[in-house]
Amino acid sequence: xxxxxxxxxxxxxxxxxxxxxxxxxxxxxxxxxxxxxxxxxxxxxxxxxxxxxxxxxxxxxxxxxxxxxxxxxxxxxxxxxxxxxxxxxxxxxxxxxxxxxxxxxxxxxxxxxxxxxxxxxxxxxxxxxxxxxxxxxxxxxxxxxxxxxxxxxxxxxxxxxxxxxxxxxxxxxxxxxx
Numbered sequence: 413x414x415x416x417x418x419x420x421x422x423x424x425x426x427x428x429x430x431x432x433x434x435x436x437x438x439x440x441x442x443x444x445x446x447x448x449x450x451x452x453x454x455x456x457x458x459x460x461x462x463x464x465x466x467x468x469x470x471x472x473x474x475x476x477x478x479x480x481x482x483x484x485x486x487x488x489x490x491x492x493x494x495x496x497x498x499x500x501x502x503x504x505x506x507x508x509x510x511x512x513x514x515x516x517x518x519x520x521x522x523x524x525x526x527x528x529x530x531x532x533x534x535x536x537x538x539x540x541x542x543x544x545x546x547x548x549x550x551x552x553x554x555x556x557x558x559x560x561x562x563x564x565x566x567x568x569x570x571x572x573x574x575x576x577x578x579x580x581x582x583x584x585x586x587x588x589x590x
Contacts, residue, residue: 416431417431417432417435417470423583424579424583425495425499425578425579425582425583426493426499426543426544426547426572426576426578426579427579428573429492429495429496429544430544430547430548430551432444432488432492433488433492433544433548434548434551435471436455436474436475436478436483436489437479438453439471439474439475440484440485440486441485443477443484444473444479444484446472446474446475448580449471449475449565450468453471454467454471455566463532471555471560474489477489485507496538496540496541498545498579498582499538499582500538500539500540500541501539502578502581502585503517503539503540503574503578506577506578506581513579513581515575516573516574518578519570519573520543520567520570520571520573520574523543523546523566523567523570523571524539524543524571525565526568527545527546528542529541533579535566540574540575540578543571543575544571545572546564546568546571547568547571547572547575549564549568550567550568552564564587
């Protein structure tokens with residue numbers, strides 16, 4: 413888990429965020445009960461006992477953070493929200509300065525607007541959060557065996573293009589800073 417999360421974070425920030433949303437939801441599905449997470453999740457990983465111990469410690473830290481931030485029922489870790497905000501600032505900057513990004517975003521914009529309308533007055537979050545939620549929603553539908561409409565698939569593809577472009581620039585800038 414830990415190495416999976418770290419690898420995703422270093423290679424694709426969008427995938428990392430979605431992965432961490434999954435882990436938050438996994439913990440919630442067990443109401444934060446570490447014994448059940450150990451028994452029904454970690455025990456089934458095909459890894460050594462030493463690796464299972466590391467995975468358990470990783471889940472325990474994640475659970476502790478979720479409890480301390482008051483998000484055991486809903487919401488996301490502050491670290492994840494900060495990353496989404498960083499991607500949003502990058503999004504705004506690229507909209508003004510990169511024609512290729514603007515075109516990529518333009519393909520996703522109708523789907524973003526559809527998501528806002530579908531929220532029926534609820535706050536769906538910023539445009540980047542909408543893209544992440546759209547892809548995560550598609551993933552959940554597939555995991556649950558629900559039918560995915562053509563519209564959902566097209567939206568997720570457009571959202572993925574936006575997130576992929578942002579990831580590319582995000583990773584480049586990260587390399588330049590280090």
